[in-house]
Amino acid sequence: MNSFRVIVTALCCVVVVFGGLPFSSNAQLDPYFYGKTCPKLHSIAFKVLRKVAKTDPRMPASIIRLHFHDCFVQGCDASVLLNNTATIVSEQDAFPNINSLRGLDVINQIKTKVEKACPNRVSCADILTLASGISSVLTGGPGWEVPLGRRDSLTANQSLANQNLPGPNFSLDRLKSAFAAQGLNTVDLVALSGAHTFGRARCLFILDRLYNFNNTGKPDPTLDTTYLQQLRNQCPQNGTGNNRVNFDPTTPDTLDKNFYNNLQGKKGLLQSDQELFSTPGADTISIVNSFANSQNVFFQNFINSMIKMGNIDVLTGKKGEIRKQCNFINKKSSELDLGIVASAESMEGDMVSSI
Structure with missing residues (x-):
């Protein structure tokens, strides 16, 4: 744990280019919230994630995506982790999530170990947020002290998931609107899109770009022709x-600035990604260029935007609860054996949404 804290401390001591680094927009969140009540939290999460990443290098990207899909729906409250019950309609079955979310079982693994070490102390929302920060470190990205103190929601909102989560074919205007609705600005949009520097997507979500863009019967003109042929070979x-x-x-498994270099070379995989650079006159172009020119600048702003996103509409104080099992609210989870409940996820799922 000491070595991990050194890494995090070193990487988080930076000056953000496009704005000050807010450790928390919510005064009740604190990186040391569990310093006395669960001092082993960071080391427990790190050990689980490091072990998983060794056998599944795609998992860190999936964890960050899971965090994004949680925060964009009624805030960072672990609502995305809730399974269907008689009273809850799971967000996992929303169109951007169905058969695509990965990492729920990993969060459950961390929660199980944390419950043994410090029962009824640490929320699933905090575990997911912390896991996202650790996932960045494990893949060569920056680290930061994650503000903690969130509590878990008592419900989910599938309709809001369908409404709020941006899609792979979104225009730049629609992307900006989706982010603005969460209190995130254009710099946040470009920085958080950088999470597409690792992970994978199914061909299903790019076929139109390759063969029938906007019903023209032709490929997307913003695609590099050599890259287009490579993608067609992979996606008949x-x-x-x-x-x-x-x-x-x-x-493909490293968090770095190559995403932005790819956009400059017309090699953004999703339409929504390439829109950041190929939309004529867009204010995002200069930001992409800045991140492409300096990995340090990208990392600084990625930290800033990840913390900002992690603070969206958090539950603190006496709001919500501290779930005993991440997939069910406590009234339901009290009837279950924590050690044998498996999350309902497709381990072969891949990224669908824009981020």
């Missing part, structure tokens, strides 16, 4: 659409 027109393609063809 009459295929099932289930083949998986790396977001970054050069360093």
Whole structure:
């Protein structure tokens, strides 16, 4: 744990180029919230995630995506982790999530170990947020002291998930609107999109770009022609659409600035990604160029935006609860054996939403 704290401390001591680094927009959140009540929290989460990442290098990207999909729906409250019950309609079955979310079982693994070490202390919302920060470190990205003190929601909102989560074919205007609705600005949009520097997407979500963009019968003109042919080889027109393609063809499992270099070279995998650079006159172009020119600048702003996103509409104080099991509210989870409940997820799922 000491070595991990050194890494995090060193990486978080930076000056953000596009704005000050807010450790928390909510005064009740504190990186040392569990310093006395659960001092082993960070080391427990780190050990679980490090072990999983060794056998599944895609998992860190999936954890960060899971965090994003949680925060964009009624705030960072672990609502995305809730399974269907008689009273809860799970967000996991929303269109951007169905058969695509990964990492729920990993969060459950961490929760199980944390409950043994410090029962009824640490929320699932905090575990997911912390796991996202650790996932960045494990893949070569920056680390930061994650503000903690969130509590878990008592419900989910599938309709809001369908409404709020941006899609892979969104225009730049629609992306900006989706982020603005969460209190996130254009710099946040570009910085958080950088999470597409690792992970994979199914061919299903790019087939139109490759063969029939906007019903023209032609490919998306913003795609590099060599890259287009590579993608067509991986994603045949009459295929099932289930083949998986790396977001970054050069360093697919590393969090780095290559995403932005790819956009400059017309090699953004999703339409919504390439929109950041190829929309004529867009204010996002200069931000992409800045991040492409300096990995340090990207990392600084990624930290800033991840903390900002992690503070969206958090529950603190006496709001919500501290779930005993992440997939069920306490009234239900008290009837279950924590050690044998498995999350309902598709381990072969891949990224669907824009981020």
